Amino acid sequence: MAPPVTVNSINPSTELIAFLCAHINLRILSFRQVIECEYAVRGEIVILAQKLQEEIKANPAAHPFEEILYCNIGNPQSLGQQPITFFREVLALCDHPSLLDKSETQSLFSTDSIQRASKILDQIPGRATGAYSHSQGVKGLRDTIAAGIEARDSFPADPNDIFLTDGASPAVHMMIQLLIRSENDGILCPIPQYPLYSASIALHGGTLVPYYLDEATGWGLEVSDLKKQLETAKSKGIDVRALVVINPGNPTGQVLAEENRKEIAKFCKEEGLVLLADEVYQENVYVPEKKFHSFKKVSRSMGYGEKDIHLVSFQSVSKGYYGECGKRGGYMEITRFGADVREHIYKLASVNLCSNISGQILASLVMSPPKVGDESYESYSAKRDGILSSLARRAKTLEDAFNKLEGVTCNKAEGAMYLFPRINLPEKAIKAAGEARTAADAFYCRRLLTETGIVFVPGSGFGQVPGTWHFRCTILPQEYKIPAVVTRLTDFHKRFMDEFRD
Amino acid sequence: MAPPVTVNSINPSTELIAFLCAHINLRILSFRQVIECEYAVRGEIVILAQKLQEEIKANPAAHPFEEILYCNIGNPQSLGQQPITFFREVLALCDHPSLLDKSETQSLFSTDSIQRASKILDQIPGRATGAYSHSQGVKGLRDTIAAGIEARDSFPADPNDIFLTDGASPAVHMMIQLLIRSENDGILCPIPQYPLYSASIALHGGTLVPYYLDEATGWGLEVSDLKKQLETAKSKGIDVRALVVINPGNPTGQVLAEENRKEIAKFCKEEGLVLLADEVYQENVYVPEKKFHSFKKVSRSMGYGEKDIHLVSFQSVSKGYYGECGKRGGYMEITRFGADVREHIYKLASVNLCSNISGQILASLVMSPPKVGDESYESYSAKRDGILSSLARRAKTLEDAFNKLEGVTCNKAEGAMYLFPRINLPEKAIKAAGEARTAADAFYCRRLLTETGIVFVPGSGFGQVPGTWHFRCTILPQEYKIPAVVTRLTDFHKRFMDEFRD
Structure with a gap:
């Protein structure tokens, strides 16, 4: 005789459920x-x-x-x-750590790859590259990434703000999921855009509020247009919560000018919008007159601190000069999100346990490549x-x-x-x-x-x-x-x- | 002046859309x-x-x-x-293929790991382990997995039936997604069960139809109870589409008896149910009186061919004696699904481009480990x-x-x-x-x-x-x-x- 059963009768935090009910909507x-x-x-x-x-x-x-x-x-x-040799040396040594104990390894691998692999293995609990990691990713690798961000931006970065993911896409989905509560929540997105954004907003039941890159001015981003689109959306009862910027641009290939980046940061601060900065092409700039600067650097340079602007930066190992698409590595850095929101992001990350460890290691490597003086630096x-x-x-x-x-x-x-x-x-x-x-x-x-x-x-x-x-x-x-x-x-x-x- | 725009105005197959509308429901x-x-x-x-x-x-x-x-x-x-050395040797060589050209490699790596890595690299287009692969996974690796399934079951397996995934969970989600059209569609699941199933069914808006593992008889599965639950569900207007079996069991640790496996296959055939066989613990059997046999082997042994039973088998690199959780590898084998359904599964797989290549390689290795006579076999x-x-x-x-x-x-x-x-x-x-x-x-x-x-x-x-x-x-x-x-x-x-x- 089969009795009635309770499925999923565990006792989750009521706060968590309330939050998720409010924030998640799938259609x-x-x-x-x-x-x-x-x-x-x-x-x-x-x-x-x-x-x-x-x-x-x-x-x-x-x-x-x-x-x-x-x-x-x-x-x-x-x-x-071809992949960067140093990166692949480190991955190989982390996959097969007993190589580090063999004398032949000294002649087969660069000295700095051996040192780096040893350091990474020491950072992974039990040196177990075959174990599920912390849901945010291995802490030591996040330390390295945070240090890489600091070196890039000349502003501090906190490893607790880093979430390692299988490429940038799952990170984007996670943030959109947290931002959208109903179809009345909107997100400003560039047109043309990488379809991940429109898809993710639709998937989570929100409204895409388009802003237009102006083809006539080299796919420029006009803040006046941003403002107009925001006002139009507001007048329709849309609560616009965030702005997506893809810089350098996909599919449009432009790099935002310095003044433009500042205007965007200012706009987000003033309007209280989360700035979702897709910065996966940060290494891919081809003209001397333009430089990549992260929106974190831009906003901190303007004197905006943690309290002034909600900022998320997405990065991937699939792009740049490395192009390691098959490795499925990436991360997001989130700043100005309270402990409560960070906890909810952690819960979402936990659903999939963790991202793959090789991808995590590679994400740490692209944010901390060989330096002048390292054996691999020249090659x-x-x-x-x-x-x-x-x-x-x-x-x-x-x-x-x-x-x-x-x-x-x-x-x-x-x-x-x-x-x-x-x-x-x-x-x-x-x-x-x-x-x-x-x-x-x-x-x-x-x-x-x-x-x-x-x-x-x-x-x-x-x-x-x-x-x-x-x-x-x-x-x-x-x-x-x-x-x-x-x-x-x-x-x-x-x-x-x-x-x-x- | 910003003109109106069309987002996502590409021209997808109307068949595809109709299928997805009918088959996908998120709540x-x-x-x-x-x-x-x-x-x-x-x-x-x-x-x-x-x-x-x-x-x-x-x-x-x-x-x-x-x-x-x-x-x-x-x-x-x-x-x-500790991980299996042969597996890690192959992964290291595939991560850093130029090792294969070095004489020191001969003394550092086993002969069979060198041969295997060379074979795998030849199977990957351009030997590019850093590229996105075919959405189902690298064809050559699927060939190897199909051969491994054949060796295990003594029945043929088709590489086109294999979908490589980041662990078994995404494969489970994909199948549940395809099976559920509305809350009137039900899936028979064991209680107690691994919560992935209840979660995935709920996520896709279907109904979990529980059947009860009987604690008093060692978590036995009574087909009479299956039938009863099926009838009860039918009487409530539920269209029961599939049966989940976890063998060996999670969280219950039992291994199904031979007679029981046959009854289950017969039940699925007679009732026209898709049999979703979670077989990720296929290597984890600890008592001499029980053996693992896949449901494919069981059903083929009963004379059931491709036309008799819809069968999906899930496998993962995270379990077994290998336990490579951090690598995020796995696959599903689907049989008796027409070209149309297979095409739709392919589309779902394409959304995430591909699973990580190291996980794909590892999935091929666990299904084709060293054999008697190979250098690594003894260790x-x-x-x-x-x-x-x-x-x-x-x-x-x-x-x-x-x-x-x-x-x-x-x-x-x-x-x-x-x-x-x-x-x-x-x-x-x-x-x-x-x-x-x-x-x-x-x-x-x-x-x-x-x-x-x-x-x-x-x-x-x-x-x-x-x-x-x-x-x-x-x-x-x-x-x-x-x-x-x-x-x-x-x-x-x-x-x-x-x-x-x-």
Whole structure:
């Protein structure tokens, strides 16, 4: 005889439940958007590309091109970028610590990688890289990251403010989840934007309050527009709680000017908004006239302390010069959140126990790479500079090539890993796309793929002014392949325009 | 002037949207349950334990015990279990592939680890362990896992049926998400159960249909009870879609008998239920009279083919003799799902791009460990057998100790990593717990912690017959510490009963 049972009858903190009830709202329709959005960079066109790749392998003669040129996703090592040796040495030693006791290791590994691995292992309780860690991540690794942030910003950082995550995305989801209580809660987001934000806001049942990057001024961010959008949202009863800034920009590739960063910090302080700063491309700046400065540094430089501004900074091991996407590492730094809110973030982090330890270690390494005098420093800095200067050249070459195409304009490639050129599609092409039941930019991208093997993502996946069309192109194909991308694209574009020109 | 914009206006497959609308349902209240449930194994009592640990460090003399004895979570390496050398050698070589070109590597690494790492790197496109992989996981690694499943079961396995995930939990969430369309969809789950299932069902807006493991017959699973619960659910208008079986059991530690496994497969076939088989403890069997057989092997042995039964098997690198929790690796094998459903699972997997590559590699290694004749085989098998036989002894010692305590009964420890003893708490203790506004089993566990340093999880976190009280105790403290656990527990229990005995 089966008796009645109580499931989940544990005795959680009533405070916790009240908080979560107030702060969490999940909605069915929104999940659809997650799928759609993320789908864009790994979606239909990419699946078609993979299919074509198989066909080429089976029958090379049947296709007009020999290989697929993937420009769809920020996945540098898939296109041949090599990892930083020092980082991989440390990971290998942490994976197999008994190497540290062997004499051969001295000749196989750099001295500083051996020292670093030993230090990291000492920081991990029981030197157990195979154990679940503290839900925020290993404390010693957070100490290192905090020190790295201090060195970058020249302002203090607290390891208790760091939450290590499997890449930046789970951190973004966590913060959006905490900020949104109902559909009346809004978050200001740039348009165009990386679709993670729109998806996450929708998933948690909130309202995206768009602000517009101005293509005409190099995807500039106008604080006057921010204010206007905020007022409009307020007038509709929306409680705007936070502002998302992606700097350097994705998909737009701009780097915010100093004055602009200050205006944004001031705006958030005055309006009491949480500033969600997506700073995952902090190492990816390609023009001498622009520098990356974190919003924490900017706000502290303005004299804003812990009490003045709620600030979250997201960082990832997948981008920068390291591009370690497969390792799934990242963190967020949260400042000016009280012990109560921090406790709730901790609870959310605990649901998944912890992020993977290799990703945690790598996050500590990218925030504390070799220093002058370390054995690895020269090879590390040469590789880093080589990758970044090559990316800068590729960005410039592609930018110039886009600007030479009929009806295409492309803003300056200042940072990140993308260009977001605008294409003025002929009416005839738009009509053909309509008949093919697809967006006009997707129509262009599909034709580009099947005729040249080049993979772009349609701009409609990121948001754009209606009636304008864009695509996102990464700058990641190896440098020697860029001329092929340019030639094929240029030839295709001419044929396409000849076919559809009004 | 900011124009109106379209966000997320890409053109997804309408089929996909229709499917997702039909199959996905997220609800607010349910998320609360996730937090509550997962909270149990990492919750209030664990936070108190960590606090006590800090206090002991600062002032050892002020506490009646020298260290905290963590028996709350299946995290073997945190308690000193060493990883399998071969696995870590391969991971290190894959993290730093240039080691393969060095002569010193021959003397530092086993021959078979070098061969395996070379093979794995050849299977990864571009040998890029730092790149995002295919959303299902690296194809070559799935080939290896499928071969491992074939070797285990003596029935064919298809790499296209494998989805690699960051541990087993994301795979469970994915399947529950696909199965639940509304609150009228039900899933049969054991009680007591690992709270992941109740949480995931609630999260996705479905109904948990409980079936009862019978404590009196060693946590046996009665198919007559399954049928009864199914009929009851049907009479309430619930469309029961799947059955969860955890074998070996968590938190209950039983291993299903052969006849019982067959009855379950037959029941699922006849009732058209998806069988969700949590088989993450497949290596953890401690009694000679019981063997693990996968439900795939069981059903194929009964003559059931692909067309007869929908089957999902979950596996993880966190359990077994390997216990690699920090690596976050796992997979699910799905059989008898059409191309359409498989495509939708692929879409869900794509949202997170891919699981971490080290976890993927490790999942391939645990399903294809060294074989007789390989250089590592002897040390590997000695370590494996040593760990498993030690776990068996620890389980037996703890089981015997529990059964000697006044008012406590404990079923045989057949498998997994847990015991789930029942404690007959005196009325006076239950009253004291009520006054302290806590569940009676949590009251006991808290007292146990503060007086002895031993950390158990209250049974109420897993579901139990109302009025009965249990706790979950892992068998993972190192073997030399088990006598201390037994002594401290026994002494505490006597004092507790002396204080509260009716």
